Amino acid sequence: MENLKDFYLxxxxxxxxxxxxxxxxxxxxxxxxxxxxxEGEKPKxxxxxxxxxxxxxxxxxxxxRVVLHIFYPYSLIAEIANFExxxxxxxxxxxxxxxxxxxxYKIFEKEFLKNSEIAFTIIKSLSNKIRHLEHVITxxxxxxxxxxxxxxxxxxxxxxxKFKKNEVAMLLNITPETLSRIIAxxxxxxxxxxxxNIYKVVNKEGLKSLFE
Numbered sequence: 001m002e003n004l005k006d007f008y009l010x011x012x013x014x015x016x017x018x019x020x021x022x023x024x025x026x027x028x029x030x031x032x033x034x035x036x037x038x039e040g041e042k043p044k045x046x047x048x049x050x051x052x053x054x055x056x057x058x059x060x061x062x063x064x065r066v067v068l069h070i071f072y073p074y075s076l077i078a079e080i081a082n083f084e085x086x087x088x089x090x091x092x093x094x095x096x097x098x099x100x101x102x103x104x105y106k107i108f109e110k111e112f113l114k115n116s117e118i119a120f121t122i123i124k125s126l127s128n129k130i131r132h133l134e135h136v137i138t139x140x141x142x143x144x145x146x147x148x149x150x151x152x153x154x155x156x157x158x159x160x161x162k163f164k165k166n167e168v169a170m171l172l173n174i175t176p177e178t179l180s181r182i183i184a185x186x187x188x189x190x191x192x193x194x195x196x197n198i199y200k201v202v203n204k205e206g207l208k209s210l211f212e
């Protein structure tokens with residue numbers, strides 16, 4: 001079992017509480033592209049991302065994906081579905097190989113949610129997700145396609161180099177053709193430079209100026 005005490009939610013638990021948590025937890029490994037849960041499914045476990053990158057997306061009436069968030073380890077995933085006893089509001093898909101810790105939620109709720117520190121940390125986690133959703137909405141409404149691409153590269157250069165163009169385009173809710181045009185523009189502005197099969201940022205301030 002992963003070291004649960006490394007996860008911020010459990011850092012103040014006693015050794016006995018950690019041992020009990022391990023008893024009601026399992027680790028599942030997923031390959032890139034695996035979908036651990038679909039929108040509309042009923043949750044059974046509290047889920048923690050312990051390795052890999054997991055994207056959360058919804059599908060519009062035309063079948064297009066709208067990416068809401070990319071999660072990094074260690075993160076609580078879709079916990080609102082557990083707390084509200086509702087189906088998952090979106091679908092999760094691994095962008096890389098990864099692992100999830102599945103905790104039996106009924107037992108967790110009964111034995112651990114009475115802990116005030118855990119409850120407060122969960123509230124903070126939910127607040128952060130609300131702020132991020134507001135950020136996503138603001139980006140799609142206010143920022144141009146060029147600004148959104150520049151902001152993504154500025155904040156996630158490693159992922160930009162690792163992901164395929166169509167994956168980055170999907171994350172930003174733009175077409176791959178639009179992304180290619182913007183990358184060419186950034187290269188012409190001497191903000192990006194191609195080295196082998198990847199693009200590196202050579203003018204970070206110039207990149208930042210495009211979205212601030």
